[in-house]
Amino acid sequence: MSTPVRDTGEPRWSVRGEHRTDPRVRLYCFHHAGGSASEFTRWHRYLPQDVDVCAVQLPGRGARVGEHPHTRMGPLVEELAGQIGTDLPAVFFGHSFGALVAFELARALVEAGGPAPRHLFLSARPAPGLVTHRGSIHDLPEEEFLDVVDRRHGGVPAELREHPELRGMVLPYFRADYEVIETYRPAAADPVPVPATVLGGTDDGIPLEQLEAWREHLGGPFGLRMFPGDHFYLRPQRTAVLNLVRAVAG
Template identity: 45%
Template sequence: MTDVRPGARRVGSPWLIGRKWPDGTPVRLYFFPHSGGSPGEYIRWAGQLPEAEVWGIQAPGRGSRIAEAPLTAMPELVEDLVRSAEFGTPAVFFGHSLGALTAFETARALRAAGLPGPSALVVSACPAPDRKRGRASVRDLPDSELLEIINQRYGGLPPEVTRDQALLELIMPYYRADFTVYETYQYAPGEPLGVPLHVVGGDQDIPTELLSAWAGFTTSDSSLTILPGGHFYFRDPAQHARLLRLLTDVTDAARR
């Protein structure tokens, strides 16, 4: 944790990684990671988002939950998350790739349960829920081939990890589980959300028409921002800064 304020305290759900500020920060920003992703990558942005209380979503099978069996279907994942975690308000959800679908379905599930949900949703690098997500299935590939896909498409694993067979055996199941969630996801038609929905993507990644289709999933305002780069456009410092400005604007609007 890089942005720790004096007196900050942890909150109970194993799904939520972060710290609650005692001074009552008025807006919370929840990050839903990509396939195989760690919430830590996003939580490290907290120091650059000082006006928001930053939280990461940590699914079973990773981090401090490494001993738990990973979940392999979106309905059970969202059901467990909504049952376990209490989301503060006002809140903004940000989801990247698989995390975009997870954030969207979590917002729908909270609404269906009559629970407080996000004041705005930011989705990144993911086609709209009812659009084909393309690419051949990878979830059943042997570990060696799946690892090659991870290295080619998703920024790869650190060399020290790929050289450690015992560590690979620990982490490959949750990559495989996340790919299974993503590849088997099926959108169930329902009422659009009623909150602002902001879409972001790299110009070398998802076709713009698949991103712009997200506008139909809210009755409120929507926006589309295309930045230079691929699937992880935000790992470029300039595009990272632009994404942070967008998140700051969205959390500022949620605060008002």
């Protein structure tokens, strides 16, 4: 007999590891391509009680497994812009693909006259319009797609190659996220007037000038911090990363 799933009342697009009773700031976290909200659901354990950590769950995964994933940036940002709460100041943390999503969402909120995030953390992603890898891969055959992603960034679980059922669940949204990236064209627009910190791993392979180039797209105070590690440096360097986040959001 299966155990009923408790309805927490949380919207499907967000996942919170713990309910905060009296928060004063909300940290929205946006995951990498092929990832999910689970990347950030434990961050609340390492941040002050007055920081409400909201891990964003995009369609096609988790509780949203029955929904079609987005394949274009515009509709994705439009959906999220209608979900961001206005009851608390917000801070955005976006990793890799999530950095582009966080940036474009901040732009959309500013252009709509809504409350802009207090700060943007943009992690492991070249500035808009710049790429470190050429060519489209989202429509490659399964094994070739996984091989290319693994060569570029690492982190592809062995289970995806070993279990066809799991691959059938994950690859549709994994490919969709890459289609968003590969079809994304930044708008010719004024810099987004939000303070920002760009983060990177020293062994990720993204040229430093491509991280510095975020300055051209941002109109607020700007910082750049590098951490030891590869594309997923934020996992082994979690304490150092969250100390930096805490300094802004905590």
